[in-house]
Amino acid sequence: MRRGLISLGKVQCDSCQRTIPYAERYLVIEEEDGVEVESGKKSYYCVDCCLKKGYAEYRHEKGETVLTFFPSEGKLQEPDDEKTSEQAGDNE
Numbered sequence: 001m002r003r004g005l006i007s008l009g010k011v012q013c014d015s016c017q018r019t020i021p022y023a024e025r026y027l028v029i030e031e032e033d034g035v036e037v038e039s040g041k042k043s044y045y046c047v048d049c050c051l052k053k054g055y056a057e058y059r060h061e062k063g064e065t066v067l068t069f070f071p072s073e074g075k076l077q078e079p080d081d082e083k084t085s086e087q088a089g090d091n092e
């Protein structure tokens with residue numbers, strides 16, 4: 001699993017080895033052998049490395065550029081074929 005956090009200035013990126021500056025966003029991800037898993041070794045990545053690895057992306061929303069650590073969100077939504085029509089429960 002992955003979590004986006006804000007650096008307190010003491011976090012080092014596991015990929016490029018640079019210290020992530022205070023207030024900069026970074027990602028904690030649990031992975032084994034480079035594959036994301038539910039529970040495993042925690043890795044810390046700066047934004048640049050997340051972008052390179054595909055763990056983050058910039059989205060353009062309402063004229064603003066927003067960084068997201070969950071690029072797959074929204075793509076995983078299954079087509080909603082079943083129409084959940086409201087059941088009329090009016091019994092007179």
Ligand SMILES: [Zn+2]
Nearest residue numbers: 013016046049
């Ligand atoms: Zn990095």
